[in-house]
Amino acid sequence: MWWLDAFSTYLYGLSVVVTAIAMLMLVSGLDDLFIDIVYWSHRLWKSLFIYRRYEHTDYQELYGPAEKPLAIMVPAWHETGVIGHMAELVATTLDYENYHIFVGTYPNDPDTQRDVDEVCARFPNVHKVVCARPGPTSKADCLNNVLDAILQFERRAHMTFEGFILHDAEDVVCEHELRLFNYLVGRKDLIQIPVYPFARQWNNFTSLHYLDEFAELHGKDVPVRETLAGQVPSAGVGTCFSRRAVLTLIEAGNGIAFDVQSLTEDYDIGLRLKAWGMEEIFVRFPVLRHRRHPEGESCLGQSWRESNVICVREYFPDRLMTAVRQKSRWIIGIVYQGYRTHGWKQGPVLNYFLWRDRKGAINNFVSFSAMLILLQLILIWLLQQVWTDAPRFVSIFEGRVWFDYILTANIVLMGNRMLQRIIFVSGYYGVKQGLLSIPRLLWGNLINFLANWRAIRQIIKCGDPRRVAWDKTTHDFPSISGDNHAKRSLEEILVANGMASEQALHEAELHRIDGLQLGSSMVHEGRITAAQLACSIAEQIGVSCESVDPTGLPRDLLGVLPARTALHYAILPLRHEGRTLVLASECYIDPVSLAAIARQLGRPVRYVIAHKGQVTVGLRRWYAHACDHDRDPHHLLDIAARSGHLHGNRVALVWDSYVSRQVMLGEILVAQGHLDEVAFRSLLLSHARNPQPLGEFLVERGAISREILDRMLVLQAALQPSIANLLLREVAVSAQLATPTEQAA
Template sequence: MIDAALLTDILGNYLYALKFVAMLTAVLLIVSGVDDLFIDLVYWLRRGWRALTVYRRHERAGFDLLQTSAEKPLAIMVPAWQETGVVGPMAELAASTLDYENYHIFVGTYPNDSDTQAEVEAVCRRFPNVHKVVCARPGPTSKADCLNNILDAILQFERDAKLEFAGFVLHDAEDVISAQELRLFNYLVERKDLIQVPVYPFERRWNHFTSMHYLDEFTELHGKDLVVREALAGQVPSAGVGTCFSRRAMLALLEDGDGIAFDVRSLTEDYDIGFRLKARGMLEIFVRYPVWDGESGRRRFARSRIQASVVCVREYFPDTLGAAVRQKARWIIGIVYQGYRTHRWSTSAIVNYFLWRDRRGGIANFVSFAAVLIFGQMALLWLVQQLWPAAPRFLSIFEQDPWFRAVLAINFVLMCNRIFQRLFFVAGYYGPTQALLAIPRLAWGALINFLANCRAIRQIVQQGDPRRVAWDKTTHDFPSVDGVQRTRRPLGEILVEQGALSRESLDRALAEPVPGLRLGSRLVHDGLVSAAQLAAAVAEQNEVPAEDIEPYAPTQALLSTVPHDLLLRYGVLPLREEGTTLVLASESGIDPVSLAALARRLRRPVRYVIAHRGQVVVNTRHLLAGGADPRSELHEWADSTGAAARTVDSLWRRYVSMQVSLGELLMSLGHVQPTAFRALMLRFGGSVQLGEFLVDNRVISADVLHRALALQEHLQPTLRAVLERAADPAPLIEGGAA
């Protein structure tokens, strides 16, 4: 049995050791606490000053201001390694919620990740503004390497499409993008080179402390700290998501890296870029932009409706201890250890101050965890003394030094301030319940950060250099959209399945294409399928109905409900109104992004049906250009020949079905990519002819336009030509004809 005196000696020595550790920890906590207090004071003084001056003279900018800028093309860059089940819902949600149309999503995949590639391909078939990029090397490489591959593909797309993206946006596959985010970037991108919006994690159940501690940290960091950083230093670190780089910034990064924009040796390439651009004298902004209309939304106690409506990125963060430790260890290595090797102390005292704040985590994480352990032990000793009156006064050892008691008192005040700041910012976005739960999550967060620091140091020691540590990917969750993965079936396969076309005829048509005609048009021109059969197949492909439209069916009153530029841009025709819903006709499928954009522009629900080939083109040409009704010539011919009404109708349908739009012809010939043509049409207002617009914008040359118009005239016969060949059952265009 252990002697009581020995136990007393051991306990005494332990308490003295604890005392000195507590003293050192308390001093370090004061340094950290005063550092944080400075940020708090600057924030609140700045906020008060702006409330008394700026916002008394000017109203807060809101939703309407973002609508004033014409949509510039934006490229969204999404690295994807083993993201099955994530990319599809992201594109689906973006198409249905983003109040923007002129954007393209480029998804970086890997040659050894076939599952993700297959999902991205399915998404690309349904969303023409989503593009698959396959990285040169097998994965997983670093996120920076994947981004470099994506950027190469974007620049190649620009050359092929003859357009330039105004902004390059970073997102992860699991991000839920705010409806107004792209409009905000569009508004700022000509004046700012790095634009960062806040990140607010999604809530989980109250007891998911691991995931929810991210909520606490990001809310305060992106509610206060980065606001002060941008105000004092004019430098903003990218969060890796919700970041937009101007074209000028991206070209500068490519120039600095000798053609490589993102540092492949860095685990936090987003953090690195903020300093690189600042060194180039470029302008960076962290923007908290509320889009609350001032009326909607039920007020919750302690929750700010303005702050809770800021444009931001939402996502789920890791929910297991191991995943959180891996992710944070990567951040610590990249920011603290790699960052020190890459970005030495600068000549700017303000920038150095924020570099210190970035790097202090290498020490502060250990100090915070030590403080939690010491506080726990002291609380336990106090409880023993309360429950056991005869026990030795263990805590008396901490009462012998007045200066230490003063240090503890200061730390207590600083700790109360820290808790208040955390409560205030968490409550402002998430409400009072999450704010109260943030208090116990402080201790859990300290444990995660401590373990992450230990892991980071262990990895660096194993590799011998922080720059050699490999990228450690975090698994992602994504909010459910509807659980259905939709894809587009090939048109030819649908026609064969419906019995409208034989397999042999399909194979022959695919092997012998007609220049200027897509597959469906070729089949109709050759008489292999009827316009009605083609419409039925296109309708099934897009999961919408097909309808046979009467010639010049829309009334002028109905046409006036849709601006003419929208008719030309989307190739649609208004058919009728069903309550508040406007029914449109189109000869091809309308992608979800365009359909949502139409609904926003028209400010009413819309749906569409598939018309027979040529019906929308002929109706639009006549209704917009005016002039004589071409059917009058047909009726004169019928009167002179005594042709039956059925014959007249058949000839009219033949004439209509053989019309070819200039856009289809140019895409079929390869002069314009379909995805690029869609982006170009967003800028086409209809004030000039489409051919002139394409030549003026240097998409095609005047010579190409001349030859395309000549081919269009050859492919689409006049009504007179149709009547002259009325007795000839052979197709007007032979397969393979020029």
Template structure:
């Protein structure tokens, strides 16, 4: 008899559970019909486009992305406690991005010296990576960091004489698709906000926390956002893989009184999408597939090759429960609560519908979790009554209510559809195994969203206002890219270590360099260092071999393998072929971005080595420049033939002449008018022009005519004339004994 009161209590509990279940079922019906609407629009639109548009028109081939010239693009990367991450990102971008005219600006903080030191090492190796130090100590909001980065970008534009066409959002842990910048470059003249999909990187199949992001983004960016763009013309930025036009950034700056990003917003990316839409700007979500013949998309059962070849951003998402809850609570505060306060309901009913979908998460996250708990209880009760001997049997809480059973049946069908849609879109990119695993992960995702919602509400209650909730950083992982992020050592310390110069020589060179000569050139010009020894030190600094090249002995068949435009732009000569690799000679370091671009443009693997100073300069003038001057080697050979010089003396004279030849851009840089990053952007713009580089610099306002004349005059002063050298040699040794 002692069990009877407990049975009464449990029966009463089941009776109350019925009314809770009814309320949940009604809301789930509304939410399920809402989701079904998006599904129907997506599939109807997809079928209609397949039977109409794509029957009349071919899909745009990725080769079309190469038609527009490369416009300058700037990538913004906020970095707070990102030691060991940004170097890998820059390395991978340099090796894989099929684009060259881009710059990465990394926002660091004055109280984060480790990240600053890491970024400094990256900047030394990659001229297109720039460190920005925010005005305030961190951590501030991501938006505040981006505002500092944006300000540094405009300052760089003034120094470098370039104008960025697109401004791209990325995080330090992003794996950027190789064709992403070409896609942005293709669209940026027509669109003001361009968003590409985000597909999380996979972890071990047991890590449901990290992999539930995979499920959500696969469906969100595979179906929901494309429908949103098609119906409302509005695209929420994902915070990464987003490109803004210059017009959009200038409009945001004007609206924000000099601040493009709202520093109090926890989801500044989401906020900007609405601000640009309100200004009538064009936004697009791009699912563009790069269908290469080599089948770049890895073959996996159930995978759709076109979907798996889409240009996208890949990154690891949090793999611990606490980190996932923190990140998602930030999203919920920003999108649901801050968004509701900042972005009121509009006059556009379609846009209001998607605002409702954004904000219903404040309720649906709780409802989904409670529904899962009720389902779990009912399954446990069913198992108890089925398996346990002599178990008590309770009437079903749905007994006798036909309408309720019908409601549950409809909800079951809607839930089955939800699972089917999730399986379809996850499988399309990741394969059928991950698609099927999305079903059990759905329940774990409900739990994470529920806990994140609780945390978001608690933070808002504690602060009294959703806009007072502090930005909460998520820690980042980066996939292994191979190789070592090797720091670039100063040339002076290498020369001292190799005992090629003394401390006094280095101090003197550092005091006097800059008047048209950089450190190594100054040492050579002032007979403190041999050109061969400088090449050895530069090779050690760059981690490549050193060699020598005689431009007058290069076979014509080898010279023609390197077009003049590329030889002059990158200041290289073809040295030889080694196992199918074209080995290039350079007098200085070639950054990884330029080396990768050379390989793409030549459509073959390339490597480089360092050669003594002047050898490439002489070779470029002999084989590739348009203006043909008197050949110095011919004058020297004629002097030998006329008996004015002996062969040994002539060889020594040639080495002296050759090592003191300077490229015009080297003089400009040494005089302080250009830096390596600015020079690279300038050469990219100049490569297809017909003007001389000097005239191009003046016409584009990069240098004044006076500066140009000063640099040319200094170049003439620093470079010896072969006729004068021969005359001097004769005066010193009139007998020419050799």
């Protein structure tokens, strides 16, 4: 029968294809086996000879270096509702304070801009950047705009960032990440930490196949690459570049650091920095404090060390076509654009890893073809079992002994691949996910095949891999509590509460006292009271308002708050409410600073807004020791009252007048425009460990000149009256109001 001849010819052709695929699988399998051998050999060597002589670095050592300023760069296109979650989570979980987040938005994406504006109102260390061109451009183009804004911010703030960190808006950042970067950034130019995707429901194979691939890639492959080649590919998130690296990239690119035509600018930069001789490192640093699982529950087979490494967490796409789009972008950028841009290097070791990066262009088709062939052979075997009279064909594997050895080797290598996958997935996620990674191999092969096919079609359509446009994928973000609301202006609240009219505000702005912000100026002029200003500030930021007696704080309560913390954040301790310490401040304390205070004190904290000057006077009395007992303003006022120079409520009025007109040097510098308010906060962080007075520190850092400092100190003295001058004025007024008989007396 003709169909028998046709099928026999098909089987013969299939045998040729199977032979070619088997050979390719053998080469790839041996390649992977070599990486396995190197990894386990290196791990055994370190266990036998390194860690027996030297202990693992404890995470407490990360707290040794002072906090360097770090910049986090976040590109955002159609990321409404995500940036706020990220800023909230970072502020409440990061064990670090001296950082700023720069979010790159687009002029034609008003929803994301509005969302970022609301976040910036709550978090002074979050800054919105609007790209020059409408989106979506490439991620690299967005990052170039963000980087330019960072350098402008540096010039305005008189500060320099030591590390530049890549993150996406949906990333969940580990609490010790910035501590680790701060510890290494002075010695390394590219620092990469692992990425571990969040696990979804067990049957969501599309999302979970990312889990399998990243667990093995960042658990074994990249560490081996760093060991042998000294080169680390950036993952695009959880990457920190040194200042030297960023400035070198800008100089080499004539002002442009990231290749705008690259779909994988992170991978591209890793190769460029290596070619310039810079130091790159992949860090798997476990923070071992107590046994915990990253998902919040214990998992059988999970490794304590592996599951507590500092890493980046995020959800990856859970829909087939979304995953295909994302992976096709990776394939175009790494395989095709990477070859066009970087070609091959001189060193054989790095070339070997470049070949491993690019072999996926073939392997994805080979793996998928092998899966299809296996399905066909299974169907033929099943047909022969069910249909006993079916023609019996000679097996395509018979008659070639050497081919049997290849098949046997491939089976053994495939078994090793499954074993390695189980080990590395189980180490972080537990045995359940490790075993489920085996059936997910087939689904992963399908996704990689479709992604490779899509990448080829895009390149053919564009005619050049470097012309393929950025195809962004959407992500999910874990739900957390907290709403984002932009703060109302102080002027709006004063008018709404009837404390001042719009005309009065206009006049107050026109006649604002030099060196004071509007609210303080209105208090000094008597347009509003210190209590009204405090209530308005409290309403603006959503906390309560209280009047504080800065002279009557218990000494045991003062001992709870260290002087360095009190002076740095301009806060006073008020009382205990259970374990919570209630603090007083005259202005807004952002969530980052509030979380930092809680970590330093080791207890929950909340704060209230005190009346203007009350915290300033309290800090000078209890923490700054700016005056001795004989010159203490409250002591001098008591002497005046006991001597009869003041009567009745005049004592309280003079004290309130003195307190409400006290001004800090920082407010004057900001009001005069010598320092940006956000930049001043960053400088305060740098000043935290410096014993110099603030003014001297600012001069030494170049933030202000000596002349400006001297002028501001003179202005500060002129703005805030001394208690002695107020008493003299009070006595003079009393004398003028006295009757002739009283004057004679």
